[in-house]
Every structure is written in C-alpha cells, then in structure tokens.
Amino acid sequence: MKLALFSSQKYEQPFFEKSLAALNSNNITISYFEQPLNATTAPLCQGFDSVCVFVNDTVDDTVINTLAEYGVSSILLRCAGFNNVDLNAAKAHNIKVCRVPAYSPEAVAEHCIALMLTLNRKTHKAFNRVREGNFDLNGLLGFNLFEKTIGIIGCGKIGQALVNILNGFGANVLVFDPYAQAGCYTLCDLDTLLSQSDIISLHCPLNEQTHHLIDDSALAKMKPGVMLINTSRGALLDSKACINALKTKKLGYLGLDVYEQESELFFKDHRDEIMQDDVFSRLVSFPNVLVTGHQGFFTQEALSEIAQTTLQNAHEVAHQLPLSNEVK
Known part of the structure; x- marks a missing residue:
C-alpha cells in the first residue's frame, strides 16, 4: 500500500515511522x-492506494470522485470524528473509510x-504579571x-474521562x-443541564442534530456568568451568538480548543499575516x-495511539482483513 498522508506535521512523523517499524x-x-486534502490538492493522490486525513481536510463528493478516478481504495482518518467525509460518496465508489475511534480520551479531558x-484562576494573566x-x-x-x-x-469516552x-x-x-447509562453523575435533559450548570463542557459529535447546538436560545437558558468549554467540534457553537452572550455577560468565561472556521487558521503560523476572520x-x-489551537489531543500517548491505530487500519485494508474501525 502506498499511503498519502495529508496535513502532515513534523511532530507526528516520528510517531508514524516508529509505529510502522513496530508493525513490521x-x-x-x-x-x-x-x-x-481538498479539491485543489486531490491530484496529488494519483498513484496512491490510500489517503490519510485529519480534522480539517475536506473529503467531500468532489474530492472523493477524484480519488475514485485514481483508484484510491480507502480513506484513513487519524481522528475520531468523520464529519468532514462524505460517507455516501465514499460508499458509492466502494472506498472504505476507517477512523481512530479513541486515542487517549484522558488527553482531551485533561x-x-x-x-x-486557567480561565477560572487566571493563571495565564498571573504568569505575565509576575x-x-x-x-x-x-x-x-x-x-x-x-x-x-x-x-x-455527550458522555462517550472523553466525557467519561x-x-x-x-x-x-x-x-x-x-x-x-x-x-448514556447510569454512572457517577446525574443524567438529565438538556434544558435542565443548561439552566443548572455553572460550567458546561461539550463532548458530542458534530452532525445535523448538534450543529449550532449552543445558539441564542441555548445561551438564554444558562445561568448568568456561566463558563462554556468546547474541545469537541467548532460548529457545535454559534460563534456570533457567543459573542453576543459575552457582551451581555451571560457568558462569564469561554474556553475553546476548536473553532467553526478553524481550517483556515489552525495548525499554521499566521504571525506575519493580517487576520481576516472578523x-x-x-x-x-x-x-x-x-x-488554544486544537491541541487537546496533543500528548505523546495520544499521538502514539493515533499512529498505531491508523497503520493497523492500513494493514487491514492492504491485506483485505476485517476492518476493526470502519465507518459505515
């Protein structure tokens, strides 16, 4: 298998090389x-059997049509979410899609x-003062x-951690x-959670039902001065609604590791550029x-698990074995 790994960062290559050697x-x-990977860069896939993508790659119908023309047989996500992949288009072209369903849930939870x-005790401000x-x-x-x-x-593996x-x-x-099943927490409906919580943290997937889950209506149900944390997917929040809530002090604190339009910003150095996103x-x-710039996953343990699972998925595809982490 010839694998094209897109959105590659220097920090992850050693983990993939080490895992590849261990896979033998x-x-x-x-x-x-x-x-x-997007419509512009899709021609780079010619001659490859599989592509490996991350959270901000665009694997839509147009890209998948191009992949199919080049004979690409699989799309390997080195992340848990798959909202950036057109699964129907992949299925129509018999292109397998695999993901990494869990990579150190503790990394994101921590x-x-x-x-x-940091938001509460303001340690970032104290550091600069001292x-x-x-x-x-x-x-x-x-x-x-x-x-x-x-x-x-959302109380999957990360939520439980x-x-x-x-x-x-x-x-x-x-x-x-x-x-969710019963556990060391109180299960409740969404309105109860929104109205009673001092801090709210999002850990659900992005889909049609959860897009802009936190909007003007949801924010209006929250306590004044509530803290809102999102380390899941940027589009769970309506950013403009959050701005309005910050201005009225309904939101007392906002912590983001993701952003709705992050594909144009994150994982790159923009220090010498004029910010265009108002x-x-x-x-x-x-x-x-x-x-923070989508670094919730960024631990040694998580990167190692991502590389190992991604290459195991590649191994299963290459040898036509049952796919442990196929997205259907």
Missing part, C-alpha cells in the same frame, strides 16, 4: 504532504480541565470547582446524552476568552 510491514509506504482552571514584577491580586479572583455543578453534553476527573474535584456532575478576532478580544 514492508507492504506500507508513507508519503507526507503538508498540504491539506486539556478541558486545563482550560477550566514576569513584569506585578504581584497585585486584583482581577485574579476565581472560584472553587468543589461542589460546583458542571454539565457535560472528564467525569472521573471532576468527581475527584468534588463537583456535582450533570450529563446529557441520549445513549468573528475570530472579536472572540479573542474578550479578556475572559481563552483559545
């Missing part, structure tokens, strides 16, 4: 492309906690997570998830907003 397969060779604590010789505590007041009500929307951490803080955890520029102008 001479049948897989990897070519790394820094470019994202990053979620980091966003909560470096400048300013030890004034005014403006740095936080609150205890102990006995606060924290709502989790977050529940375990929050229980350690002594928080009162609410969960809204139609598929919505993003407005979001980061608020002192109570913290944005």
